[in-house]
Amino acid sequence: MSTANTDNILSQIGLGSGGKDSSASVDASRVLRHLLESGKVSMSDAKEAVQATAAAKKQSAQCQQEPEKVKDTGSADQPIEKHRTRHIALQFSYDGTDYSGFAQNVGKECDNSVERELFAALEKTRLLVSPEEHGMLTESEVEEAENGQMPKRTASKYSRCGRTDKGVHANGQVVALYLKSAFPLLARNAGSDNDEPGDVLGEESLPKNSLDCLECFVQPRNNNKKKGKAAESTTYQRKTMNEYDYCKTLNNVLPPSIRILGWCPVSSEFSARFSCSRRTYRYFFPRRNLNLARMAEGLEYMMGRNDFRNLCKMNCEQVSNFERVLVEGKVVSPQRVYSVSSTPKSREEKDAESNARYLEDVHGIGASIYPPSSRDMCHIEIVGQAFLWHQIRCIMSILFHIGRGQEKSEVVKELLDVKTNPAKPSYDLASEAALVLQDCTFGQLQLGRTVRNLWDVQKTLEQRWEKHAIASERAKNALDSMKDETEVRWADVVDFVEQIDKERRRKIQKRSKHLVHDDGEVKRALAANCTPTSTLTWGAAVEIIQNVLGVFPYPPNGSSESQQKGLTESSIHVPLMDRAKGTTYEEKVKSILENSKDKSSKRKMRYEENIVKKRKTAEEDKAFYDHKLQQGGS
Numbered sequence: 001m002s003t004a005n006t007d008n009i010l011s012q013i014g015l016g017s018g019g020k021d022s023s024a025s026v027d028a029s030r031v032l033r034h035l036l037e038s039g040k041v042s043m044s045d046a047k048e049a050v051q052a053t054a055a056a057k058k059q060s061a062q063c064q065q066e067p068e069k070v071k072d073t074g075s076a077d078q079p080i081e082k083h084r085t086r087h088i089a090l091q092f093s094y095d096g097t098d099y100s101g102f103a104q105n106v107g108k109e110c111d112n113s114v115e116r117e118l119f120a121a122l123e124k125t126r127l128l129v130s131p132e133e134h135g136m137l138t139e140s141e142v143e144e145a146e147n148g149q150m151p152k153r154t155a156s157k158y159s160r161c162g163r164t165d166k167g168v169h170a171n172g173q174v175v176a177l178y179l180k181s182a183f184p185l186l187a188r189n190a191g192s193d194n195d196e197p198g199d200v201l202g203e204e205s206l207p208k209n210s211l212d213c214l215e216c217f218v219q220p221r222n223n224n225k226k227k228g229k230a231a232e233s234t235t236y237q238r239k240t241m242n243e244y245d246y247c248k249t250l251n252n253v254l255p256p257s258i259r260i261l262g263w264c265p266v267s268s269e270f271s272a273r274f275s276c277s278r279r280t281y282r283y284f285f286p287r288r289n290l291n292l293a294r295m296a297e298g299l300e301y302m303m304g305r306n307d308f309r310n311l312c313k314m315n316c317e318q319v320s321n322f323e324r325v326l327v328e329g330k331v332v333s334p335q336r337v338y339s340v341s342s343t344p345k346s347r348e349e350k351d352a353e354s355n356a357r358y359l360e361d362v363h364g365i366g367a368s369i370y371p372p373s374s375r376d377m378c379h380i381e382i383v384g385q386a387f388l389w390h391q392i393r394c395i396m397s398i399l400f401h402i403g404r405g406q407e408k409s410e411v412v413k414e415l416l417d418v419k420t421n422p423a424k425p426s427y428d429l430a431s432e433a434a435l436v437l438q439d440c441t442f443g444q445l446q447l448g449r450t451v452r453n454l455w456d457v458q459k460t461l462e463q464r465w466e467k468h469a470i471a472s473e474r475a476k477n478a479l480d481s482m483k484d485e486t487e488v489r490w491a492d493v494v495d496f497v498e499q500i501d502k503e504r505r506r507k508i509q510k511r512s513k514h515l516v517h518d519d520g521e522v523k524r525a526l527a528a529n530c531t532p533t534s535t536l537t538w539g540a541a542v543e544i545i546q547n548v549l550g551v552f553p554y555p556p557n558g559s560s561e562s563q564q565k566g567l568t569e570s571s572i573h574v575p576l577m578d579r580a581k582g583t584t585y586e587e588k589v590k591s592i593l594e595n596s597k598d599k600s601s602k603r604k605m606r607y608e609e610n611i612v613k614k615r616k617t618a619e620e621d622k623a624f625y626d627h628k629l630q631q632g633g634s
Helices: 003-012 023-038 043-065 114-124 140-144 246-251 292-299 391-403 411-416 451-485 488-513 521-528 539-547 585-594 602-612 618-629
Strands: 085-094 169-180 186-190 195-199 212-216 238-240 259-266 276-285 304-307 321-333 336-342 357-363 375-383 435-441 486-487 535-537
Touching: 085 246, 114 246, 114 259, 169 336, 195 212, 246 259, 246 451, 259 451, 292 321, 292 336, 292 375, 292 391, 375 391, 391 411, 391 435, 451 535, 451 539, 486 488, 486 539, 488 521, 488 535, 488 539, 521 539, 535 539, 585 602
Parallel strands: 169 435
Antiparallel strands: 085 169, 085 259, 186 195, 186 212, 212 238, 276 375, 276 435, 304 321, 321 336, 321 375, 336 357, 486 535
């Protein structure tokens, strides 16, 4: 290509020598001239490339002159969309083994509670709306929300029925809160006229479960997002809708250890805590060497209204009344059920007259089919209106002492006599691992459940059971193998028994300050059990040791791993009423009020806030609870 032709082409595409080009443009012209003269680039390709570059420069110049348009998120020009919310009750179960408890320590990063998992699931599924999106708040609540002073949890008006401790489980826990509904806030009734929407849907018109359908008129989703258009002027379309399946939705994101079982809508004043009429706890344990009949006798003394300050952990900053009512209880084994109950009379009658107790020994067919075994799994069931902190675990600790024969059942009467014994004797709590919140009963609540959800929940629970059942059977197999296939020397058995007896007598002597002589009872017992051979099976050796010393090769029922470390075969039991006593309630309150360094003391402030300011008369309490007990839903 000639130089004249090249100059002509460059002038056509805007890169001629006569232009006011910068040094960069001149360099570009030289490069392009070389490419055109060599034939490596055609004129059309060169022209297209230069025009594209010019268009990019023009767009860049416009962007520099005009500010970048920020994508409209609806926070300024468009009002935040309001959602319909419904006050619902959720029932669920959880395995508390890996959790720090049910209640969440809000604001603490190290919190590992069941509630934290629940609220994380509600956030993830977007069922928990912000105060700004909450369409069912009162005017004062809306003002508080607009000032940024209301967290989501507060706006949801959350309430819980039971507050289980670390490691405690539940099968029937219930909470209540406001959650987003599948029905829009402005959804309207489908009247007799198929083309015209009726009034805005009220709570009473909405489905009570996720199975029933409702035909209604709703605004198209795209219309709701148009700016500057009033909601009333949008068109409506007829639609058949179901309420959210809250159980399935939440179970899809919750860990397998937490399963939602059912839900139902409830009245606006329903409280999962105060509307509950009864709570049922179960405590599971192997029979071992326990006398279940004596345990039932001890449980019987607890029935009715009693002051349980010696059978709980006193939290004086939160509680001032330690009277609680136990309605009924059971001691259950595969062979027999011991049932105890209380039938309180009217409120006006004296407590002594309102606590008639009944102890019923219910024999089942299991007594003839399943002979009693030390490995029988048993449980105690306790039903009451409400419970104090650690009350069930304290009760179980005392009942285990009674069942082992270390205490008489009448010790319960002494512990409940707070006038004579105002201070709690020192004793360990029963382990939390076996405690289950079995059920929460509401007089006006009927929860709804679906087959699909319960089917999936059962598969999860069956998998959990199978895992633990296999582990249990492996341990049992190892025990049986050792019992039948292992032998020990008789002389070793004798030496073991005599050492424990000697250490036990030393401890008794140290406590009683009197010399304890060996009267030869142990040696005579060993002689009576002497085997004709020099060796015997491990199972036979264990039986002899149990008969001679009364000790067993397993930890006491209800003891935790930390408690077991301090227990040995030579440990002696100190009677409960002879043990050191803690401080009384009055002494604890006095310490809070007098030993505070200043008025800003946290303990004193909590006491005044929870006890002094919230103190009510008996009539006010009765009116409050009677009203709450009438709240519910179906």
